[in-house]
Each structure stands twice: as structure tokens, then as C-alpha cells.
Amino acid sequence: MSRQKSSRKIQTVLGTIDAEDTGIALTHEHILCDASFLFTEPEIASQKLLSHARVSIENLEWIKRNQNRCLDNLKLLNEERAIIELDRFKKGGGGTVVDVGNIGLHRNPKGLARISRATDVNIVMGAGYYIGQSHPSELHSKTEDEIVEEIVRDITVGVGGTGIKAGILGEIGCSYPLKETEIKVLGAVALTQQKTGVPVNIHPGHSQAAPIEIIELLNDNGGDINNTVMSHVENRHGNDFDLTSELADLGASSSTIASVTPKIQLCSPIKQFMGSLIGNG
Structure with a gap:
């Protein structure tokens, strides 16, 4: 007997797929992005050279402590390198990657589409805006309705003139x-x-208070909390499991809390955080 597929669809950069066809998925990645707006050049003269060097094993420890002071560490622009890495993911059984780069992180719809075709990996592209530091000046004068219209267009028509639609x-x-x-x-x-x-x-x-404040704001504005992912919780709540539990209780049992860090080099106690989650059921 053939398995009957549900009606749930997922929008990828190459079109829609059935939810059952996602396979193993990475739900928070940055395949191509440019976060150079975060770059701050060190004041110490001896470190200025490091700040403009390519990421390498030799300077990795320094970058872990100075992630925003290395310009190369804030950019993922190499499509060929991305194809190599996603090929490994595919060969390991992977099926789908969610690239949560959007406006502010210089999303690249055509680049993501090329990578998807080359690797046969489904790629879901992001929509909306990143942190305020990256917001374009014209966003201040836009109304909420204008922003809605813009984002809906990215999802239903495509980004710019590419026809490539966002799925998250x-x-x-x-x-x-x-x-x-x-x-x-x-x-x-x-x-x-x-x-x-x-x-x-x-x-x-x-801030420890940030995740709960945001969920409450989304809920007050009619957002679907059961269809919302809160990322980087391990960096915000640390080992305070009570806060994480409260965050989950604000939605429903199906609400998702993600423990993920950016692709840039960071020091993060993910193992301890996940151990706390598992230990508390």
C-alpha cells in the first residue's frame, strides 16, 4: 500500500515540495550571507591585521573571542564552497536546509537556487528583517501595512524580480x-x-527577558505562537531551565524552542543547555 501524503507544502527556492519529502533537515543555517554591518575594527594596532585576515586554523582561537572583529568571519559568499559542504550533507542523508538569511543579511535568492540545483538539496529561504542595526533607513518611514505587503510579496510572488519565493x-x-x-x-x-x-x-x-517578551508581543498581535521558533535560547537563558520552561508554556506543547548558534565561530554552552533540557524531561 502506498503512503498517502498530506496536503502540507513547503516552499523552497526551486518550488514547493510535500512536507514528507524534506528528509533530514537543518532548520537554522546561513548558506550565503553578509553580516559585515556587525564588524568593529580593533583599536589595538597589533590586532588590526588579524581583523582583515581570512579565517584559518591559525587565527581560530582569536576569532572565537572576537567574532565581530574579523570581517571574513562575518561573510559567507562562496557558492562553490557551499556546494561542497551541502554535497557532504546530501551524501550523509540530508534533504533540506533552511537558510534564515533575510533583508539585513543580504540574502541571495539566485545563489541559493544555483546551490540547490547543484546539490539536489532543498533550500528554504527567509523573509523579513534582521536586527535593527541592519535596517535600511527607509524602514523608519514605512508603515506596518507597507512592511506586510512587502513580505507577503516575497512569499507569494518572489524576491525582487527573481520569482524565487521565501518559505519562512x-x-x-x-x-x-x-x-x-x-x-x-x-x-x-x-x-x-x-x-x-x-x-x-x-x-x-x-537578554534573558528577550525571548518571552517577543513571544508575548507576537501573541498580542495575532501571531501563531505554535508555529514560531525561538532561536539561540541557550545563549539567552543559559542554564536557567525555569525561563525556558516558561517560554514553552506561553505557547503550547507544540511550540518549538531551538538551540542553535550562527555559523560564525562562537563560544556557546550548547551541550550543557541540551543536557539541562533532557534532564528536565
Whole structure:
């Protein structure tokens, strides 16, 4: 007897696929991105050379402590390298990668499509805006409705003139405290989710209070909390499992809390965090 597929569809950069056809999926990745807006050049003269050097095994330890002071560490622009890495993922049984780069992280629809074709890996592309520091100046004058219209178009028509559609709202960047434009974007994201049913992925600000504050704001604006992913929780809540439990309780049992870090080199106690989650059931 053949397995009957559900009606659930996932939008990839090459078109829609059945949810059952995703295979093993990486749900928060950056295949191609440019976060150079975060770059801060060191004041110490001896470190200036390091800040403009390519990432290598020789400078890796320094980069782990200075991730935003190495320009090369903030960029993933090499399509050929991405193809090599995703080929490994495919050969290992992988099927789908969610690239949560959006406006602010210089998403590259055509590049992602080329990589998907070359590797036969499904790629889901992000929509919306990253953190306020990366927001374009014109966002300040845009209304919430205008932002909704823009994001809905990226999902239903395609980004720019490419015809390549986004399949996830995210990662939606937030600072702490939230900036004015970030609050406006979160409201627009909730409205967009109502119109499209697309899942949301949140990048919370660097505070223990940030994840819960954002979930409450999305909920107040009509967002679907059960279809929302809160990323980087291990960096925000640390070992405070009570906060993580409270975050889950704000939604429903199906709410998703993600423990993921960016592709850039960071020091993060993920093992301890995951151990805490497992240990607490």
C-alpha cells in the first residue's frame, strides 16, 4: 500500500515540495550571507591585521573571542564552497536546509537556487528583517501595512524580480531592548503570518527577558505562537531551565524552542543547555 501524503507544502527556492519529502533537515543555517554591518575594527594596532585576515586554523582561537572583529568571519559568499559542504550533507542523508538569511543579511535568492540545483538539496529561504542595526533607513518611514505587503510579496510572488519565493519568516532580528523598527517589524510579521500561514523564526536580543517578551508581543498581535521558533535560547537563558520552561508554556506543547548558534565561530554552552533540557524531561 502506498503512503498517502498530506496536503502540507513547503516552499523552497526551486518550488514547493510535500512536507514528507524534506528528509533530514537543518532548520537554522546561513548558506550565503553578509553580516559585515556587525564588524568593529580593533583599536589595538597589533590586532588590526588579524581583523582583515581570512579565517584559518591559525587565527581560530582569536576569532572565537572576537567574532565581530574579523570581517571574513562575518561573510559567507562562496557558492562553490557551499556546494561542497551541502554535497557532504546530501551524501550523509540530508534533504533540506533552511537558510534564515533575510533583508539585513543580504540574502541571495539566485545563489541559493544555483546551490540547490547543484546539490539536489532543498533550500528554504527567509523573509523579513534582521536586527535593527541592519535596517535600511527607509524602514523608519514605512508603515506596518507597507512592511506586510512587502513580505507577503516575497512569499507569494518572489524576491525582487527573481520569482524565487521565501518559505519562512526569519530569522526576524531583535535587539534588547527592542528598537522602534523592530517592534514595527514584529507586528508586521504577526500579520503576515495570519495571511500566509508561514512559520516564524526569531533571533532574540541578548537578554534573558528577550525571548518571552517577543513571544508575548507576537501573541498580542495575532501571531501563531505554535508555529514560531525561538532561536539561540541557550545563549539567552543559559542554564536557567525555569525561563525556558516558561517560554514553552506561553505557547503550547507544540511550540518549538531551538538551540542553535550562527555559523560564525562562537563560544556557546550548547551541550550543557541540551543536557539541562533532557534532564528536565
